[in-house]
Every structure is written in C-alpha cells, then in structure tokens.
Amino acid sequence: xxxxxxxxxxxxxxxxxxxxxxxxxxxxxxxxxxxxxxxxxxxxxxxxxxxxxxxxxxxxxxxxxxxxxxxxxxxxxxxxxxxxxxxxxxxxxxxxxxxxxxxxxxxxxxxxxxxxxxxxxxxxxxxxxxxxxxxxxxxxxxxxxxxxxxxxxxxxxxxxxxxxxxxxxxxxxxxxxxxxxxxxxxxxxxxxxxxxxxxxxxxxxxxxxxxxxxxxxxxxxxxxxxxxxxxxxxxxxxxxxxxxxxxxxxxxxxxxxxxxxxxxxxxxxxxxxxxxxxxxxxxxxxxxxxxxx
Amino acid sequence: xxxxxxxxxxxxxxxxxxxxxxxxxxxxxxxxxxxxxxxxxxxxxxxxxxxxxxxxxxxxxxxxxxxxxxxxxxxxxxxxxxxxxxxxxxxxxxxxxxxxxxxxxxxxxxxxxxxxxxxxxxxxxxxxxxxxxxxxxxxxxxxxxxxxxxxxxxxxxxxxxxxxxxxxxxxxxxxxxxxxxxxxxxxxxxxxxxxxxxxxxxxxxxxxxxxxxxxxxxxxxxxxxxxxxxxxxxxxxxxxxxxxxxxxxxxxxxxxxxxxxxxxxxxxxxxxxxxxxxxxxxxxxxxxxxxxxxxxxxxxxxxxxxxxxxxxxxxxxxxxxxxxxxxxxxxxxxxxxxxxxxxxxxxxxxxxxxxxxxxxxxxxxxxxxxxxxxxxxxxxxxxxxxxxxxxxxxxxxxxxxxxxxxxxxxxxxxxxxxxxxxxxxxxxxxxxxxxxx
Numbered sequence: 001x002x003x004x005x006x007x008x009x010x011x012x013x014x015x016x017x018x019x020x021x022x023x024x025x026x027x028x029x030x031x032x033x034x035x036x037x038x039x040x041x042x043x044x045x046x047x048x049x050x051x052x053x054x055x056x057x058x059x060x061x062x063x064x065x066x067x068x069x070x071x072x073x074x075x076x077x078x079x080x081x082x083x084x085x086x087x088x089x090x091x092x093x094x095x096x097x098x099x100x101x102x103x104x105x106x107x108x109x110x111x112x113x114x115x116x117x118x119x120x121x122x123x124x125x126x127x128x129x130x131x132x133x134x135x136x137x138x139x140x141x142x143x144x145x146x147x148x149x150x151x152x153x154x155x156x157x158x159x160x161x162x163x164x165x166x167x168x169x170x171x172x173x174x175x176x177x178x179x180x181x182x183x184x185x186x187x188x189x190x191x192x193x194x195x196x197x198x199x200x201x202x203x204x205x206x207x208x209x210x211x212x213x214x215x216x217x218x219x220x221x222x223x224x225x226x227x228x229x230x231x232x233x234x235x236x237x238x239x240x241x242x243x244x245x246x247x248x249x250x251x252x253x254x255x256x257x258x259x260x261x262x263x264x265x266x267x268x269x270x271x272x273x274x275x276x277x278x279x280x281x282x283x284x285x286x287x288x289x290x291x292x293x
Numbered sequence: 294x295x296x297x298x299x300x301x302x303x304x305x306x307x308x309x310x311x312x313x314x315x316x317x318x319x320x321x322x323x324x325x326x327x328x329x330x331x332x333x334x335x336x337x338x339x340x341x342x343x344x345x346x347x348x349x350x351x352x353x354x355x356x357x358x359x360x361x362x363x364x365x366x367x368x369x370x371x372x373x374x375x376x377x378x379x380x381x382x383x384x385x386x387x388x389x390x391x392x393x394x395x396x397x398x399x400x401x402x403x404x405x406x407x408x409x410x411x412x413x414x415x416x417x418x419x420x421x422x423x424x425x426x427x428x429x430x431x432x433x434x435x436x437x438x439x440x441x442x443x444x445x446x447x448x449x450x451x452x453x454x455x456x457x458x459x460x461x462x463x464x465x466x467x468x469x470x471x472x473x474x475x476x477x478x479x480x481x482x483x484x485x486x487x488x489x490x491x492x493x494x495x496x497x498x499x500x501x502x503x504x505x506x507x508x509x510x511x512x513x514x515x516x517x518x519x520x521x522x523x524x525x526x527x528x529x530x531x532x533x534x535x536x537x538x539x540x541x542x543x544x545x546x547x548x549x550x551x552x553x554x555x556x557x558x559x560x561x562x563x564x565x566x567x568x569x570x571x572x573x574x575x576x577x578x579x580x581x582x583x584x585x586x587x588x589x590x591x592x593x594x595x596x597x598x599x600x601x602x603x604x605x606x607x608x609x610x611x612x613x614x615x616x617x618x619x620x621x622x623x624x625x626x627x628x629x630x631x632x633x634x635x636x637x638x639x640x641x642x643x644x645x646x647x648x649x650x651x652x653x654x655x656x657x658x659x660x661x662x663x664x665x666x667x668x669x670x671x672x673x674x675x676x677x678x679x680x681x682x683x684x685x686x687x688x689x690x691x692x693x694x695x696x697x698x699x700x701x702x703x704x705x706x707x708x709x710x711x712x713x714x715x716x717x718x719x720x721x722x723x724x725x726x727x728x729x730x
Binding site: 042043065140153257258 | 362363365366369372373390393394395396480542543544545546552556685687688691694695696698699701702704717721724725727728729
C-alpha cells in the first residue's frame, strides 16, 4: 500500500468515520448494553436493578429449557442447511439442463426468496393448520388420518423446516446455477471421453468444482437458520408445542419481551453473539482454506 | 461539489422544518396505546373519535402497538427511554407488573387531584377487586371479559341433544361429546382457547380453589403456585382422557383455537365472552352460550376477569392529566359503557350501565349477551376468585401451556406436567419477589 494516495494525514480517518460511527452506535453500543444487562437482574420497568454477577449465565446453562432450545436450534439449523442445500442443488442441476421453457422454470424457482420469513411461515400454516389448513382438509376427505401438529413436536419442527427450506430455495438455486454454469464444458467433455457416466461425472467433477459455492451457501444457511428465522417461528408455532420449536433466538425474545426477564434474555443474546463471532471466524479462517477453488 | 452542497443544505432545511413542533395545534394531545386489531380495534378508534367530537379542547389519539404482550413490552421500552404515551391499555396479565412498576399514576389519585368523578364508578365487584389495591382503583376498567361456554345448536340437534340446554358440567360435556362424535354431528366435540386462562386459571377460581399463595398474590408477592393439587390434576386428567377418546381437540395457545368453533368444526367451545361479537358475525349456524362447566364436589367461587384496563403513565404535563381525567370520565359514562358492551360483547362493568341496558330490554333481546354477566354476578367472590396478581404472570402462563401440550401429547401425566409447571413458575415468582424485597 502506498500512503501517498492521501496527501492529508486525517482524510483517510475522516472517510472511514461514518462507517465507524455506524458500527459503534448500532453494534457496539447495544452489544455493550446487553453485556452489562446480562450481569444484572432487573425489574421490567427498570426501577429495580440488582447485580447478579454471572448468575444469569450459570442458571441458563443449568436450565433444561435452555439446553432444549440449544438442541432445537442445532436440529433446526442442520435440517434447514442440509435439506435446503440438497434440494436446491438437485433443482439447480435440473434447471441447468437444456430444456424448453427454461427461463420460466428458473424464474419460478427463484420466486420464494422474495418472500419474508414470516410470510413464508403463514403460507405453510395455511397448508398445515388443523383448523383451517388445506392438507388436513384434503386428508380428511380421502383418509381417516388426522394429525395435530399443535401437539406433535416433530410435525411442528418439520413444518418450520419445510417453510425455511422453501424460503431459502431461490437464493441457493441462484448461486448453485451460477456455479454450475461457471464449470467449463471442456472439463465435462474430457470426463465423458474418459468414460465417466453422468453420476460419476457429477460426484467426481461437478461437485468438487462447486465446493466454494457450497461452502459459501453452507455458512449462509447456518446463519439464516440460527438468526433470521425468528419471524417464521413467531408466526407459526411460537416455540410450541411444549418447547419443541423454541430455538435460541426465539427463547431470547420470549424471555425478554414476553416474560420480562431482561437479565436472562441479555445473557442469552451474549451467548448468541459469541456463536455468531465463532461462525464468522470459522468462515474466514479455517474452512475457506480447505475448499478447492 | 457545489451541487452536492446545495442538496445537502436543502435536506437540512427539510429536516429542520419537519422537526419543528406543530405550534399551531391548540388542542391538548393525549396518546393512547392499545393492542387490539379487528372489530375491537375499530371500536377503540370510534370511542376516541366520539370523545374528540364531544369537546373542543382535547384530542385522544389511539395507536395500535401489537399484541397484548407486545404492547406491554413496547410500553416498558418506551418508559425506559422516557418516551412513554399518556395512557395504555394493558391486559390483565400485566396488572402486577404495572402495580409494582412505580411508573403509573393510580386512577383514584388522578381523579381526586383533578376533582373529576366517574358516573359509572359503581363497578361490579369482580372488576373492581381485580384492579384495586387497598380498596382504591389503580387502573380504569375498560374491556373486561370472562370465560364462558359456547355451543353449536345445529350440531346438538343433529346429535339428538336438547339445543336449548347448554352442558353445565364436565360430565354433561362428556356425554354430549360422545353423542356428537357418534352422530358425526361435527368433526370435533370439545375445544377451548387460551389454554391456561380457561382450563387452569378460570377453573381454579370458578371452583374456589387457590391458584397461588398470598391469596393469589393479592396480599403480597406470591411465590408458590398451587395448581398441582388434586383439583388441577383432575381437570387435566379429564382433558387428556377426552383427547384420547377423540372427544376433545387442542387448538393452540392464545385465541388460535377460536375459528374451530365459528367454522363449525368443534361443537362446544370455552373461551372469552368477548368472542361473542365474532361469533355473531361469522357463525353460519344457530348457537347458544352457557356458564363455565362445573366439576361435581367442589366449592363455588367465581369466574375471573380477563381483557384490558387503562393505565395512566407518569411523566406528563399537568394540562395533559386534566385531559386524561376528562377522557376517563367520558369512558365511565353509562351511555358509553352500555354502547361499548353492545358493540363488543365485553362485560358491562358498572351497576348503573347494567341498569341502563336492562331498561332498554337489551338482555331480553340478546340473551347470549347476558350469559357472562349473569355468571360473574351469580358467583361468589372469595380469596380464590377475586383475580390473579402475579409479577411474571406471562411466564407462568407459558410454563402451564407448554406443560399442558406435553401432557396432551402423552409425554407426561397430568400430575407430572403440573408439578413441572409449578416448579418452573415458582422460580419465576421468587425471582420477581426478590427484586422488590
């Protein structure tokens, strides 16, 4: 880097100042607030504030409800990421074929991404709901099968996983398609000449060449599943039945804003902050080096 | 560069203009936050407009702030950043939180200071007791409801049941449900909304059973839930048994189950009396209403109040408190109370409003609108049925509903579920009490 670009010593600092101010005001300040609050027990209106040390954290880690929500989060993130990537890769490969009406299919596949998570949830709610859902209604016409996901935890989980996967589909497909089209035809032809069948060509040639895209999408989907699905859970299950779909972000919201336990909730957001930082570091430091470019 | 500067300057000017206070407004403005959409939200806007049109000095502005818990959360956030509204409609769950907050002006104090009296101040006992401390009114009763039973008369006829008789006991519900399912009169028989409110809170109060220690939190901060006794277990056991037998369908938390009644899916439903407006509008069948079901062998208490009351916030100008007092006076007029009851189905909350309604023959013409009032004025207000006053009330509700779901899914027995809910709730209650020691 040549420092001579800026004649004035202070100009570069001035130019980054807006970004620094935005980060300080909208990230560091609230983050510091959470950190501080996580060490206290506070009455809802803030008229009572008792220093609690690490009490909020130790109680969280000893609470069965919290551990359950950790498990829920991982199950959910795993299902959304792997399910979502598998389905979108499959669809992207199909959309990469030379068939008639291709533009139409591709557009249709990208559609769901334009939908907010909460709205995606509501759409699937209209499909699944025991009282006004389409699926239970159709099922009741043809079979005597009745399922009430309001009581079956795994059905509720399946419902929000489906909605999240569907919502992310367009985004994943767009990247996979771009990745697929960047693979030179000559490489595939060479493999074909060597006698590799389509399945072998896919796993030995296409899939490794796609790995940067896959890794990028993997991180993005994990982050999405962990942190951006609040609206979905809020609109569909509110964490129920029991606590079967109470993921970490939802529990932090519920304890803080509904149950007015600000200290516990702040402790949860501090833990979440650590998780995000960890994921980001994982992305930048470790895994990127292992991906074939 | 010159152009950029010009753009910047004009932006600044626009910004400054927008930030100028509206000095021209001579009326005293009062902000009123609430958590109601749909029919009730419209009526809130209407009653504010009626007040604004009735005089020239004050302007009440109702603002929707999300669901009930969201409205409370918004109010707390606003108060902590000193941007609170003048008044907020807060659901009964938040009563203890508001009482303990130190952020409110008690209604009795406001009215005394302003020298204004409320015409319909003779509130019916269950309403008055719920929102009073040491015999003094702390929040202005407004949208009060209680839980009652609704039933589908068409389905009753189809099942060979008497359509003019609402099932009055758990045994009668069970017998009727069996007939309804056997005759395929409806897809499901019994259901309810607000699981904790209808099946735990109301049931305990209605049968004169304690919900929590310290007289349900009225004598001091409650730290022990009492719902895992023999009575509470019996209610949940019954529900679990019905659910296995296909007589009962669980429809989710809050009021999510209510459409199951209006769309004809479930023939018997327990929920808020304020659901009546929606039933009147949406149900495409003949329906009736009755009192909460009784379990034989337990005492008679009373059903308790749900819904919202108006809390007055600290930190505003004297002129604004004058406006608020006038608005509360307006809300308390018999005429407004009677109107509010007729258009929403919420309880008529003062004796004088009830007399006014009786004089016009309203209850005779609309017997279903009498059910809730009849139930709550015939019950006995005891230490167990004057209401519930719990700091972390929503957390307690949350624990109870999560456990009920586990019980109905067959993962726990009724006793286990209630024990676990009590354990979790006691931690919350103790934590809240410790804050105010």
